[in-house]
Amino acid sequence: MDDLLERLLTGLPADALITDPDVTASYGRDMASFCEAGTPAVVVLPRTVEQVQHVMRTATALRVPVVPQGARTGLSGAANASDGCIVLSLVKMDRILEINPVDRIAVVEPGVVNAVLSRAVDEHGLYYPPDPSSWETCTIGGNIGTASGGLCCVKYGVTAEYVLGLTVVLADGRLLNTGRRTAKGVAGYDLTRLFVGSEGSLGIVVEAVLALKPRPPAQLVLAAEFPSARAACDAVCAIMERGHTPSLLEIMDRTTVHAVNKLAGMGLPESTEALLLCAFDTPDPVADLAAVAGLCEAAGASEVVPADTAAESDMLLQARRLSLTALETVKSATMIDDVCVPRSRLGEMIDGTAAIAEKHGLVIGVCAHAGDGNTHPVVCFDHLDPDESRRARESFDEIMALGLELGGTITGEHGVGVLKKEWLARELGPVALELQRGIRQTFDPLGILNPGKLF
Structure with missing residues (x-):
């Protein structure tokens, strides 16, 4: 420990290191339940690329694991510390370096908060679409690490579609530039996409070139009430089948409402x-x-209410954004899933989740990015009750199994982290898993980058 701190201090200011155990413990985990977390040796808060490089060179020399972190709003344990690690918190690297209206790009550091970037580009008549529900606190680096989505993905797509290029510090401290600033580019393998969703297991993103779009007109929202989740899902299928392109298409079940x-x-x-x-x-x-x-009325909606003003629309969107936070108040703990299925199977997914909740005697609320088929079943339980905790974990696993059975994936936007490691192996299969492990070995031969995550 003394050697580690001494070496780190040769390239870092003293105020960039936190060693107080009470404080370092607060950096131990993200927002996921049922995920192991260790005790970090030190928390480092760099402000420059060179400082990040120094941390990684030190970690390589001493064979110390490094866990990169953003705002720790993640829901899979991907930012959880391991025992004796360096927690590399990038929240101090929070500058917007460039906004270019001609090229329609922004260049940012990883600690920039999503909402801060969105408001900054809005002043230039531009729009950064990815908007996770935690957009007021989550960082762009974290969004890139987990390939985040958000409410507007049905029309505008997910984070991966907006990351044009990256500057990455590799495990040994070397600096890698990937991608481009241009609208097109196909030179070599697409390493940029490889880093998006890698959960800090391949390198430390220290700068990102992000694509922007012209600011769209203000959106108006319609709210439709349905007598069943299946009827609401039938409406979703009809909307998409008829060729409509909504900017948002979301479902909240009765428990969530x-x-x-x-x-x-x-x-x-x-x-x-x-x-x-x-x-x-x-x-x-x-x-x-x-x-x-x-279309909603034809699918059986009991009432359909279009918003008349942008203010009414914002109120409805705020209700949706509060869904996960609200469900967290139902019991003392939650497990938040993000199984994604084909849109045509969405009704089966929601009905199947309700059956799992009844089987285990649990409250499970579901909100969903319905236009993407991306469901968020939230298992609510008393973490002090061992039997209820066991049933919560079993129901969580059954929900993932149901998603795979319906032709879906175990994670649409939250990532794998610690929580879904076993299920990732099931989804990928042995050949894909072997190749992915080989890729990780190439970038991090010593295995010091976010060990224990993904696989």
Whole structure:
């Protein structure tokens, strides 16, 4: 420990190191339940690329594991510390280095908060679409590490589609530049995409070139109440089959609606079994919402209410953004899944989740990026009750198994981390797993980058 601190201090200011055990313990884990976390030896908060390089050279020399972190809003344990590691917190590297309206790019450091970037580019008439529910606190580096999505993915896509290039510090401290600043580019293997979603296991992202879009018109939102989740999912299928391109298409089940009302007094309709939110940011959103309203009514909606103003729309979107937070108040702990299935199987996924909840005698609320088929079943349980905790874990696993059975994936945007390691192996199969482990070995032959994550 003394040797590690001494070497780190040769290239870092003293205030960049935290060794107080009470403070370092607070950097031990992200927001995921049921994930092991160790005790870090030291927390380092670098401010420059050179300081990150120094940390990695030191870690390589001493064979010390390094766990990169952002805001620790993750839900898979990917940012959890391992015993004796260096926690490399990148939150102090939070500069927006460039916003270029001509090339429609932003160049940012990893600690930039998603919402801060969104507001900054908005001042230039531009738009950065990826918007996880935690956008007010999560960082771009964390978004890249877990390949985050968000509410607007149904129209605009996920983080991976907006990362054009990266500057990465490798395990041995070398600096790697990937990708481009241009609109097109196919030179060599796409290493940029390889790093997106790698959860800090291949290198430390210290700068990112992000694609931007012109700012769209303000969106209007429609809320439709349904007597069942299956009816709401039928409406989703009809909307997509008819060729509509909503900017947002979300489902909240009855449990989620009740939780949001209890937390924030939003006045959402508690008689509904499923609430569908659909938004358009087109030149004529009123006409688009009218067409969708007809499809919702044909699918069995009991009531369809289009928002008249942007303020009403923002209120509905805020209700959706509060879903996970609200469900966390139902019991003392939650396990948040993010199984993604084909849109055509979404109704089966939600109904199957309800059956799993009934089987285990648990409260499981579901909110979903319905346009993507990306569900977020939230298992609510008392972490002090061993039997309830066991049932929560079993239900979580059964939900993932159901997703795979329906032709889906165990994670649409939260990542694998510690929580889903065993399930990643099942989804990939032995050949793909062997190749992925080989890739990791190439980038990190000593195995010091975020050990114990992914596989």
